[in-house]
Amino acid sequence: MNPNPLFPTKDTLGINTDLYELTMAAAYFQAGCAERRATFELFTRKLPAQRSFLVAAGLEQALHYILNVTFSDRTLDFLQSLPNFERVDPKFFDYLRKFRFSGDVFALPEGTVCFGQEPLLQVSGPVIESQILETFLINTLNFQTTVASKASRLCLAAGNRGVMDFGTRRAHSPQAGVEAARAAFIGGCQGTSNVLAGFEMGIPVVGTMAHSFVQFFEDEAEAFARYQAAFPEHTTFLVDTYDTLKGVEKAAKLGGKMVGVRLDSGNLHELAVKAREILDRHDRTDVHIFASGNLDEGKIQGLTLADVPINAFGAGTDLVVSSDAPSCDMVYKLVEVFETGVPEPRMKTSQAKVTTPFRKQVFRRLAAGGFDGDLICRCDEEPPAAGEYQPLLKQYLRAGELCEILPDVESIRTYAQEQLALLPSAYKLLHSSEEYPVEFSRELIQARESLQRKL
Template identity: 45%
Template sequence: MSERHAALNTDLYELTMSAGYFFSKKNTIATFELFFRNLPDNRQYLVFSGLKRIVEYLLSLRFTGDEIAYIREHDAFRHIDESFFEYLKKVSFTGTLRSVPEGTIVFDTEPVIQVTAPIIEAQLIETYLLASVHIETLVASKAARVVDAAYPAPVLEFGSRRAHGTEAAVLAARAAYIAGCAGTSNVKAGMEFGIPTYGTMAHAWVEAFDEESDSFETYHKLFPHKTIFIVDTYDVPAAIEKIIRMGKRIDGVRIDSGDPLETSRAVRAQLDSAGLTDIKIFASGNLDEYKIRELVSRSAPVDGYGVGTQMVTSADCPSLNVVYKLVQVTEPDGTEKPCFKMSSGKKLYPGKKQVYRISEGDKFTKDYVCRDTELVPKSGKSLLETYIEHGKPVRDIPRESITRQYVMDQKKQFDAALFDFPSSYKYHVEVSDGLEKEYLALREKMMADN
């Protein structure tokens, strides 16, 4: 997705700190790590998404003349020397980006993105990285639950009109597809990301005709190969009777209101009695994983679901505690200094890290977080991979369909209890003894010095 003024998609303090670094620490190399500080009470896991957008942003990062002029005229920069603005003309991302693959099931504490770059570059990108990971991971994690609840029936993402803006709608469609949705109603997402697109008809189509049957006939004439009628504009049994009398082959009917359990049962019985057993029933209308699970548990004859508002807004969990923190600096003389925090409730482990996913047999048993210089644990697979090195791409982002399959494949390797809801099951994330000891030593030294 192309974005105008992407370099200014940042918070003001990223720019003021950048000016400060320019005059004091311009040649310092910094490592930041992005991670989820904790998981919400109603999430046992998250589905990481947003990497593709981040890679595209970093590879194209530049300040335009208009953007630099805007910064120069900002009141906060009234005393800043012209040399800083000359520097901004040359800014690009020259660092290294490591990340877990998009679609990876992740947990709290463990870094999912690691950036090592000149400190100004690493600082400037904080807001963009956080916002990109937040929106897509939020929706992907919700969508994964909805897909599990509906299985084996397909789920379509229908939420564009309720997303937080049109850009968010496209990103949400992508994230939902990666997490397992069969497709989306968003046409732009379909074009940009190769996501299958689906649509039926709105109540407005039916209302625009004097007779409901005329709306059905006209639509079928135009789209005979892909016909799904919405049947709850007026009276559901009457609409089904009109479809029966038409005598035309259609793919399905959609129910968008009322009690989807009782309505779907009645519709199925009415269609079957007319010999139309191949017509599918789709349900939509403020559905979520809880309502869908209830329908499935009661054997509702629903063949597919359209989920919108609840998914693209992640209504039961509208935000994630995702952070981007400085963990190490390397001074021009080569001296490496681990960075950490002692803030209450915001513990930050120092230094560059790696995350290993440990297996026993064909099942994942725990994740292991350690310094990237520590010995690799047996049966451990490293999760952080390099996507950009010294400003150049070194690893491709897979197509969305491949990432979607990756998500589904991972689910088979975790304990099934992880995907129950509600659930008391907690996947184990272990911090290495070496990392814990380093943190404690730095904290003891800090307290002694103060």
């Protein structure tokens, strides 16, 4: 048989999900509930242990999915062949054949700084339509938010020095590599090694050379000369294939234009200082030093605080898999069901997993030029009269149609930087002990307590 790339296609979007989304959909259908409206919210109950804030990302890809998810004849034939669906009414598959999302979607704009319990996305529509979306939405927003949040920490640690995404080869799939490049750029990275990300989104594409290029030639100096001949205006030499400082010396003596040298191993502090001395001695004061090699925010911050002469950093594995906090543990929970147009509350009451009913709005309090706490209210509540409050959730889909112009990724990145500038410094420390204040309104607390007594 021919190799299968396993890349999702429009033909398979509907079944790119967990089985239980479809078994629940079938059960809703057979119970006569197909058109009953319900609202689900996507959020994380609490921040990962190493995080004091998150940067929301992934909404554009989530909306693309919602607007395009369908079930083809081929995928419906497969579903009908599964033992789980053996006794399901054939009319359910006719329903899926005509499937199109017809509900409403509200969300935080991408790049918004957010916290535990705050909805990143809300889906309100016929219960089957809203339920089927769960797996893809969690996957997309959880992953990109995780990477964007990690990127923001790396960039905060670097101060005014640039950070580049070098993580595609270590991402969990080629698709993850592209999405990670997008999320990393939103979080503050200045560029990516992922060429497809540059093609699709206009993200600056960066890169140097691999050790294999240097090894291919008999002599390191020849490898440098050959590379410079091919890229006379954009030459950055990887100098640690053999002896790092001898590599810097050879690059410095080569002549011609050179953008920088890259250090990819060893004691980066010591090597950067000595590399700078060598470059300056050869009147190469304009040549930058670029550092990479298993860097995380702690290592980057250490080099930055020591004022080591490194101009920019490349982050790979630690960025795209967010090694210290690889998931935001997002959930997608039912919060209300509509009876004759009136929302009836729904919540989960199991220990440590209690949820809060009703669709919500998040109001952010602004004071002294920065964020001063968030208040989660019912969606139809007004914020308190005292103080300046900003509503965060916006509507993006109305009756299954896009109703908000989506920004490009550069604009999202700018917005994220504006958000981070307004976040008080205490929450931007790598090891912050401060917890940003997030509260529920009195009305929501009363609704939750009232429903708990009934259940």
